[in-house]
Amino acid sequence: MSEHNRHRRLLYWLVGILFLLAAAIFFVKLRYFDFSLDNRAGFFYRADASVSFDPEPGKEIRISISLPNRRTSGYSVDPISGGEKQFRTELQNGLRRAVLELPPRSGRQTVSYRFRLIPRAPVAEAPAAPPPVDSKLLPNEVAAARKAMLAAIDPENKLAPAALVTALLRALGTASAVERQPFTRQSGVAGTVEAAIAILAERGWPARPLRGIFLNESKIQQQPTLFLDVWYDNDWHVFQPNTGKPGLPEHFLVLQRKDSSLFEVSGAKNSSIRFSVTRVPAGAERLNRLRADIIGEHDLGGFTLFSLPASQQNLFKRLALLPLAILLIVVTRNVVGIQTMGTFMPVLIAMAFLEMKLLPGLISFLLILTIGLAIRAWLTRLNLLMVPRISAVVVVVILLMQAISIGANLLELPDFMGVAFFPLIIIAWTIERASTTWEEDGAVTTLKQLAASLATATVSYLVLASGYLQYLLYTFSELNLIILGVILLLGTYTGYRFTELMRFQPLVKQ
Structure with missing residues (x-):
């Protein structure tokens, strides 16, 4: 018993040190390095x-x-x-x-x-006026194709410039490769922009490609995005090639706007x-300067999250809330007493919901789970060994994901096309475990555990989707020491879970 008490006191000392260390770093950042609890600050x-x-x-x-x-x-x-x-x-x-x-x-x-x-x-x-459109002679088939395209869009030559450009971009977006061949050999958005520039020259409107990037942390890496810049009414006007919508999106940085290359x-x-x-x-810059002065730029000058490449920082920002979600799982299982299909399955499913949004994610997950359980029940009748059976379920899940993506593409439901972000093996094991629980404990127990898993995944999604919490736990990463300390303390909890108190409540009343 004394050995047990000694280890328990050691644990309490460790947790206390973690709390004090986190509080000290947190205070120094706020007090001396201009860090802010407001994610909209400098x-x-x-x-x-x-x-x-x-x-x-x-x-x-x-x-x-x-x-x-x-x-x-x-x-x-x-x-x-x-x-x-x-x-x-x-x-x-x-x-x-x-x-x-x-x-x-x-x-x-x-x-x-x-x-x-x-x-x-x-x-x-x-705005600087561009030079006149080059009026050099074109092959007859190209000139005829330009006139035919404009006649189909604006037969009476009455459309306003913005309406004409929008209609042209939408027509080019749905045109076949044969219809676009006189103007461009490129495909996709680049081909649409090149063809639009050639066709608008028929009206004497100069146009040019415009490229830039989104100031968006959700994309770990991104390729330059292409827009169309058209001159009319003594000004340049930007259009999105895939939709024809005028104007630049919010938080977009233009990198190339003239004829020079990106x-x-x-x-x-x-x-x-x-x-x-x-x-x-802004406080990270001051911290970096002080760190460089003390330990040298060429020594340990890069020993901070804010010195990592931007793509790596974005990746760690996605992972910043995982400790908090894991703490939620610990509380759910050890204190509340809710049983889920797998310990960390709800967190992994919630991370997939981040890519798909919550409602499309729930619908896709339930669809895969329902069909997968039905096929797993049929496989049971074949008396297969466990490894081939689970392998068959994995293949079925892959086929279901492909089918959902194809259907979402045909129905123009882009949110459902992110179904590939679901953890494949985790879903296959969830189907296997749910089927086994159904056979051993009945349908009611299985449905309760699945419902508890989805509820926990939903709460985890709400935690992971919080931009403010992400800012807080990434900027003040020392707060993870407090989360670690709480998890260690919960590891010593041996009392009744809330669900057990509800079960035993009639005995207490008696």
């Missing part, structure tokens, strides 16, 4: 432009990346340490570009240019670019 965006390429043997490599306009973008753009530090900023044709020159290399290479975007008030500038790579081939964007509290 912040800046950190962006990584990662260029991948295959070097050509013996050739020097030159990389050039277009940067946003400091005056009109609403952000001050400054390079930061990390990535390739040899980048320099050059002014080319009035546009700022980040340029990097490398000696000959071999093998697939990836270099990153990291920059900071600090919000500032944009400066309005008078990025260029010479001395290499098969080049591509991806961007990662994350939001960083």
Whole structure:
């Protein structure tokens, strides 16, 4: 008994140290480093432009990346340490570009240019009129195709410019490859924009592609998004190619708006670019500067979450709330006494709900579970061994996911197409366990556990979907020490669960 008490006291000391350490770090961040409990307080965006390429043997490599306009973008753009530090900023044709020159290399290479975007008030500038549309002679079939497309959209030539561009983009979006062939050889959005530029030239309206990125942390990495920029009524007007909707989306950063390229790579081939964007509290910058002064930039200068690449920060932000969701599972099972299908299955299902939204996720999960249980019941009659039976269930779940995605695509229900985010093996084991529980304990017990699992998954989803809690537990990651301490304390709880108190309540009354 004394040995048990000694270990218990050691546990209490450990939990106390965790609580004090978390409280001390939390207080120092708030008091001395300008961190804030308000997730809308001072912040800046950190962006990584990662260029991948295959070097050509013996050739020097030159990389050039277009940067946003400091005056009109609403952000001050400054390079930061990390990535390739040899980048320099050059002014080319009035546009700022980040340029990097490398000696000959071999093998697939990836270099990153990291920059900071600090919000500032944009400066309005008078739009520069483009040169007249090139009126060089076109092949007869191309000129005829342009006129035929415009005649089909606006036969009386009465549509307003915005309405005409919207109708044209929608028509090109549904046009077949043969119908678009006179204007472009590209497919997808790039082909739509190229064809629209060629067709609008018939009306004498200059147009150009516009590229940029979303300042969105939910995307771990993103490719540049393409829009159409059209000149009429003495101004430029932006349209979304896939819908024809006018205007730029919210929190969109324009990187390429003129005829210059978004990025260029010479001395290499098969080049591509991806961007990662994350939001960083203003206090993190002051903490980084102090850390660099004390321990040196080249020593342990990167020992902080905020110094990681933006894509890695976004990944850890998604994982920031997992400790809290796990604490919820511990409370649910050890204190409340609710039995679920698998210990952490509700949390994994809730993470899939984040990609699909709650209602489409619940419907998809119930559909897969119902059909899977029916097929699992049929497989029982075949007297299969356990491993082949579970393997068959896994294959069935894959086929069901494919069927749901195909149906969602045909019915234009994009939220249901995220069904592939469900943890495949976990669902297969849930079907197997639910079927076994049905055979051993009956349908009522099975349905209760499934309902408890879905209820717990829903609550976990509400926790994981909280933007404020994510900000709090990522910015103040030391709070995970408190969560760890609470979990350790709950590990010593040996009292009655709430559900057991409800069961034994008639005895207490008697």
